[in-house]
Amino acid sequence: MSRWDADVAVVGLGAWGAAALWQLATRGVEVIGFERHRPGHALGSSFGGSRMFRITCLEHSGLVPLAHRSLELWRRLQEESGDDLFLPGGGLLIGPEQGAIVGGTLRAAAAHGIDVQVLGRAELRERFPRHAGVPAHHLAVWEPSAGVLRPEAAICAATDLAVKAGARLFTDSRVTAVEPVPGGVELRTAGGAHRVRRVVITVGSWLPALVKGLPLETLRMPLTWFRPVDDDGGFDLERFPVFMRETEEGPVLWGNGCEGGHEVKLGLEGYGPGARPIDPDDDADRSVRAEDWEGVARMLRGWLPGLAGLPDRVAVSFFTRTPDGQFAVGALDDEARFVIGGGCNAHGFKHSSGIGEALADLVTGHAPRLPLDFLDPGRFGAHTAPTTTAPTAQEGA
Incomplete structure (x- = not known):
């Protein structure tokens, strides 16, 4: 034996x-x-029902080849399982041209030959009208290879x-x-x-x-879902694809449109005021507080009009970060x-x-x-x- x-x-x-x-x-x-x-x-x-997939990994140049390989394997997993795991449809990266999001995306695309399209404010509003309040000096980068993972x-x-x-x-x-x-x-x-x-x-x-x-730190991260005010408010995934949007003040709003029975999913890069370091065993509090969603809700009127002012659902996840x-x-x-x-x-x-x-x-x-x-x-x-x-x-x- x-x-x-x-x-x-x-x-x-x-x-x-x-x-x-x-x-x-x-x-x-x-x-x-x-x-x-x-x-x-x-x-x-x-x-949480969805995750953004993109090839233009602005976090590190070495992640771009990993993203390419991961996409091949996602498709293999989808084919072998017969499940819909990856929903292609493209993604938007919005912000100042030299900002972390747009600037990093354009650098990654140029360094690795990734197909992207740069949209000015007028073209962004024409193609994706639910994105309002975009300053004149901001750009959008459209990545056709992006999409949503389940x-x-x-x-x-x-x-x-x-x-x-x-x-x-x-x-x-x-x-x-x-x-x-x-x-x-x-x-x-x-x-x-x-x-x-x-x-x-x-x-x-x-x-x-x-x-x-x-040196790993565990953080509590809120996730929020908001319901469109109108039944056909243009917030389906096809017309409101996965996105990241940088503000003048620095915070980045991210999210994606309705799909798979979920409402519009939104969150804050940097995790918002509801995020804090925790011990996942001694401090595993998953109760929801107003601070978990108020920061996102304040952005909706000027940025994403047509969504209800209060979230339909809020959840708390845990993740680890490195220095x-x-x-x-x-x-x-x-x-x-x-x-x-x-x-x-x-x-x-x-x-x-x-x-x-x-x-x-x-x-x-x-x-x-x-x-x-x-x-x-x-x-x-x-x-x-x-x-x-x-x-x-x-x-x-």
Whole structure:
């Protein structure tokens, strides 16, 4: 009888973990996955019905090739699952020409040969009339390759395909300890211990509890949905596509039109006044306050007339950020027994399929197919492989 329960375990089956599980299983790796809740749950960061996808990654030049690869894998996941996971239709980036959003988008497009169109204020209003109050010196960049991803459906599709390929899934299963043993790793749960050769840890907001020495901060981020005043108010996804819009004062409003039974989804880059650092175990308050939606609501009359002044729904998600705004993806030891993926910085979902592939490469002893050294967690200095988690540590953000 083998001393190992599997070659690899994936702890945390949110967006990145589910993609890694799918990649490993379809390669024929004996893999088991652990999820504190159920795939596609609403207690982490990978929920809310929609996520923006774009190739023009203004956050780092190295993310553009990752976005290209991720789109290929999203399409593959969609084809293999038969689910509608990616809704193409383009996206808008609006703001001052030299601002963070438009300026960064144009630089990324020029550096990587990405097809975009620059729209002046008059053309923007003609094509997308729901965007009002745009200053004369602001521009819009139209990216035809952008679109909307469905997070919950994508996670469930990846885990379902992984199971069909031979992965074993442990849902409603909280890992309480992760410890190195000779030649491998031991995971402890309420149902018993599991020994594997290597582990991928993708636990989202609970990663700082497992991996000491990484400067990760967990934040509370509100999400809001607003109902159009008129039934045909021009806020469907086709006429009001996914967008990011920078203000003169700095805050960035983002969102997308109605689709899939959801109303218009809106939020603030920088996460708004309702965002604050939290401990996801000791301070997991998901109750909604006025400050969670007031900042967005104040913008509607001048920017997006035609939406109700009060939100139809408000939700709270958790996510982690790093000091430099880039992800933490890599091995924590020379043998790659411990591989982590975390620090999504609220812009990581679009890259989930590509990051899952990279995590699968790393944990099976292969170099990632794309240069991702800028995401190596070693850039933060000293860190340690996990030895014991906190008693309440959770998976699945």
